[in-house]
Amino acid sequence: MKTIASCLFISAALLTSAGNALASEALAKKHGCLACHAVDKKVLGPAYKDVAAKYKGDAGAAARLEGKIKNGSSGTWGQIPMPANASVPDGDVKALVKWILSIK
Numbered sequence: 464m465k466t467i468a469s470c471l472f473i474s475a476a477l478l479t480s481a482g483n484a485l486a487s488e489a490l491a492k493k494h495g496c497l498a499c500h501a502v503d504k505k506v507l508g509p510a511y512k513d514v515a516a517k518y519k520g521d522a523g524a525a526a527r528l529e530g531k532i533k534n535g536s537s538g539t540w541g542q543i544p545m546p547a548n549a550s551v552p553d554g555d556v557k558a559l560v561k562w563i564l565s566i567k
């Protein structure tokens with residue numbers, strides 16, 4: 464069952480960018496990210512659009528952000544820290560970062 468789910472996930476990731484965005488926004492919702500983030504406005508955390516703009520052209524950004532999402536982050540955007548999201552599977556963290564960095 465797990466393998467089937469991963470295959471489905473990979474096929475979803477290979478779909479058009481519109482399909483991809485939907486899949487990843489659903490992931491963000493599923494993992495509770497949207498309680499503190501929105502695509503185009505600051506909530507508790509920065510707007511994902513602003514995150515994408517900040518790290519535009521930064522080749523190391525994806526790996527760094529994956530670590531921060533898993534382990535938590537503080538001091539980059541203001542006084543409010545982001546708690547660790549340790550229960551989110553690595554594959555989902557990667558997909559979320561890819562999606563966030565692709566937002567324009």
Ligand code: HEC
Pocket residue numbers: 491494495496497498499500507508509514528531532536537538539540541542543544545546548551559560563
């Ligand atoms: C409890 C609120 C909260 C939740 C839940 C949350 N975040 Fe955050 N997030 C924040 C805050 C606050 C910051 C700013 C932290 C800082 O200044 O370093 C942040 C920062 C970020 C950043 C930018 C980090 C950087 O170094 O620039 C990313 C990317 C991010 N969050 C993604 C996610 C994802 C993906 C999820 C879901 C798995 C998530 N967040 C869940 C509050 C949250």
